[in-house]
Amino acid sequence: MPTKQNNITPSPLDQAAAWLHAAQNVAALTGAGISVGSGIPDFRSSGGLWTVFSPEEYATIEVFHRDPKKAWELYRVLGRTLTGKQPNAAHRALADLENLDLLHGIITQNIDNLHQQAGSRRVFEIHGDHQHLQCLQCGNLVPVTPEHYHTAEIPLCPLCTFPLKPNVVLFGEDVRELDAIHTFIAACDLLLVIGTSAQVYPAAALPSMVYQQGGRIIECNHERSLPASLYTASSRRAALFLQGDVVRTLPQLAQTCRQQ
Template sequence: MLPAPLLKRFLGRVFVQTGAGISVASGIRPFRGNEGLYKGMNPYDLASPEAFFNHPATVWNWYLMRVRDAWDCKPNPAHHALVDLDDRCAEFTLVTSNVDPLHEQAGSREVHRLHGDIMQTLCTGCGKVDRLEPQKYPDEVDDETLPNCEACGGMLRPNVVWFGERPWPEAVAAIRVALPRAHVLLEVGTSGVVTYGLDEMAIQMGTPVIRINTVSRPQKGVTELVGPAEEILPALVAAL
């Protein structure tokens, strides 16, 4: 699968970046592609502060649909393989652009989230964060039934990062600390559209980059393993 010197790096300090592709086998749709959540839609009409300000019910219903879809999804072998990798390597950092809870459900001890948590609400008034439980909401909300904060009465929003907003600072801090120390960068299921340039930073530092994806995206300095993450990642960890 990989040359022995590359495999050996996975026993040292490993930095992992995951994207939507790792969760597809669990039943969570990606954003882009023929079956993507954005198909036929303008992403800025669904996932931006402006969209929420102008059409909060539309945005809330789109997110509630996604929460309900994810509610019964379970981690797949790729998520579990990362937990096994964490147990085997000397140091492990997991950064994800996903907002689903599957890494934690698989048993990952520490997940650094760039784009937030779809299973949480954030009060636009007092900043309180709460668990989002979809069964408490009607099938569809309207302007009269928009979720409000129990503490201050302010409007609630999904606790996720929208277009035009900054990624969560905690995840950025983890990148700054762990990526320069990493012996290898493992990308799993990233689309290449929103990458934050971690692959380029790693290449500039001389750190090998291994990319697992169903679509080839050739790049100098990157070793590609093309195929489903739920098949390739467990095999990679088993080879260590």
């Protein structure tokens, strides 16, 4: 007697886990949404940093050179927002996937260092980090302390006395590690897009780069943000969407991967 065919469609979690197991070089692109669960608001959301401080008025490299005292009004608020925050379950899930050898590196647009705190070892910080202050004159890096964000004094470089700025990329500055990121992405056959709309370049170009070289994409967001063409490609299923809060969906994905 012929057996019945199993036509059960796998759940998005099961499909995503299968894609991870099948891939050879997996990268994750993360944005502000992964850190909201750690108490760090999205800067662009209602009540976020950019609704209080206009980026053009406070967050450009030209403003820092012209009026570092004004620029530090923003930096102090930013520093106090980030200080003391801890990784959440989504950060830890990515570290778990790395330990399972199912994730091989993270490209983050965040500056909060939470991926490293969670245990991730290969992290490209495209916008810099808030763990250090940077001297634009001599290149010195100074470890940041809470006192830097609770004093009215502008910190000066201990080597050349030039005003220090947080080691983050301001508008008008080049992003960090781009050559290394492109080398990493060139071998990527699966990209996780997590907590980001992927609209700001150069990070916005990465999903298309992966797709064009034959790779797949798993988007983890509240709503779809990637181009519809990635979800409707007739030649192959190129993208998968895991909808919901990444603090919930990423641990579920890691657990599903362990069970497969």
